[in-house]
Amino acid sequence: MNDAITFSRSVISTHSSQCCVDVRSWIEARDDADQIIGSASLPTGWLQDIYEWGPSAWPFYWCDLASTKEMDCGVFADIAQILLERRGYLCARIQIVESALPAQTKFWAEKWSSSDRDSSSWILDDGRVYHEALAVIVDNELLFFDPTEHLAVGSPHSTGGSPTQIRLTEPLHGREVYWGNTKLTLGQWTQVDKTS
Numbered sequence: 001m002n003d004a005i006t007f008s009r010s011v012i013s014t015h016s017s018q019c020c021v022d023v024r025s026w027i028e029a030r031d032d033a034d035q036i037i038g039s040a041s042l043p044t045g046w047l048q049d050i051y052e053w054g055p056s057a058w059p060f061y062w063c064d065l066a067s068t069k070e071m072d073c074g075v076f077a078d079i080a081q082i083l084l085e086r087r088g089y090l091c092a093r094i095q096i097v098e099s100a101l102p103a104q105t106k107f108w109a110e111k112w113s114s115s116d117r118d119s120s121s122w123i124l125d126d127g128r129v130y131h132e133a134l135a136v137i138v139d140n141e142l143l144f145f146d147p148t149e150h151l152a153v154g155s156p157h158s159t160g161g162s163p164t165q166i167r168l169t170e171p172l173h174g175r176e177v178y179w180g181n182t183k184l185t186l187g188q189w190t191q192v193d194k195t196s
């Protein structure tokens with residue numbers, strides 16, 4: 001089953017012209033403003049004020065952020081990592097397989113198929129979906145952070161699924177990464193319990 005999940009973590013592309021530089025500068029400036037007026041505990045929550053979770057067309061460019069109100073979990077994760085690292089947080093990207101109810105996957109499949117963007121390949125079957133998030137060090141503690149919902153991964157407040165497998169895609173600055181008692185091995189899909 002694990003071998004079938006071959007997605008790479010999502011990375012936003014940059015045009016060689018000024019369009020993407022300008023939009024990225026705007027995103028960073030907006031985040032700088034949030035550092036002054038917003039909560040310091042879990043940054044990047046302002047993204048939810050502007051963007052809703054929804055289909056994104058890939059490759060996704062920085063300048064696409066100027067013309068869309070929706071972005072998928074890969075866009076949320078890439079932007080959040082960039083902004084968190086600008087703020088000095090240590091973080092690494094994670095990929096997740098989540099279990100979901102058939103009613104959820106049906107609803108999401110309809111939402112994606114009604115869009116002209118991308119495919120619904122992230123819906124693995126009627127009970128499992130692919131998701132992207134972050135492992136972040138906050139106050140010297142490891143937090144599995146879902147920037148799409150601005151919640152901890154697996155939070156009871158999440159409207160998504162429950163993590164069943166996690167893959168750490170890059171080292172977390174030399175730190176060992178545990179989901180509960182389960183150690184995540186770099187680059188490998190690891191079966192996890194529901195709670196961290």
Ligand SMILES: [Zn+2]
Binds near residue numbers: 014018
């Ligand atoms: Zn561009």
